[in-house]
């Protein structure tokens with residue numbers, strides 16, 4: 001199980017220049033960022049959050065060598081306000097999206113490249129949230145088309161939504177959905193796509209199932225309440241997320257909450273993209289809140 005941390009050097013470089021004795025890693029994943037921070041800054045303590053209990057277990061095992069300097073909580077960052085002493089950290093880091101562990105575990109249903117149940121919940125213990133299979137079954141055609149367009153920018157959103165609703169039997173597996181998409185999109189379009197024909201639909205469903213937009217909005221409003229000095233770092237992989245982070249930073253700046261540290265987003269170097277193609281869409285933005 002491995003996840004190559006994205007723009008790790010850039011994250012460490014930023015943190016180095018600010019107070020960093022207490023760091024909150026809001027998207028722990030497999031603990032790549034946390035491990036590097038604990039190694040680079042021997043005096044710091046890190047609290048890791050993740051909504052995925054499997055990620056928490058794997059990261060805790062990996063980071064147990066750091067003893068009491070590291071602790072973890074299973075939590076959605078959208079409920080940041082519930083974290084004890086949440087406004088006492090010097091640094092808050094959020095590396096949004098899914099981890100490679102989640103994508104490459106077929107039973108989690110995130111991958112269009114391997115067969116598994118259509119689940120896609122980042123927290124599979126959360127029985128209150130819909131699985132991708134339930135979403136495809138229960139939502140009407142217009143709602144599905146809107147999800148595919150808004151979260152996947154899929155040009156064929158309406159055709160695919162219509163095909164899903166026409167399908168003779170319930171879609172149970174990732175392979176069922178991939179075959180349906182392949183059967184629906186015209187061959188010349190598929191040849192020209194330059195990416196897997198199901199990629200955008202899978203991304204859109206994942207964002208919907210996990211309410212990723214709602215989580216990020218709730219997180220930004222919780223952070224906007226803080227009135228202490230803190231460094232906030234976001235790495236996002238989707239234009240919707242990056243736009244929301246950029247807009248919120250501008251609002252914070254004009255409300256006098258602090259300063260934007262990245263006038264333009266930082267992006268991975270060519271070397272990093274060559275090493276880790278999945279990093280290519282990463283955008284890093286940072287803000288420093290002053291005491292107010």
Ligand SMILES: C[S@@+](CC[C@H](N)C(=O)[O-])C[C@H]1O[C@@H](n2cnc3c(N)ncnc32)[C@H](O)[C@@H]1O
Pocket residue numbers: 003004005006026027028029030031032033034049050051052055075076077078095096097098099100122215
């Ligand atoms: C890109 S990975 C983080 C990888 C990590 N930086 C590393 O280097 O190993 C994103 C992680 O954020 C978690 N996540 C996504 N949305 C979340 C949310 N709303 N609340 C808490 N964790 C979330 C996912 O479960 C996933 O493990």
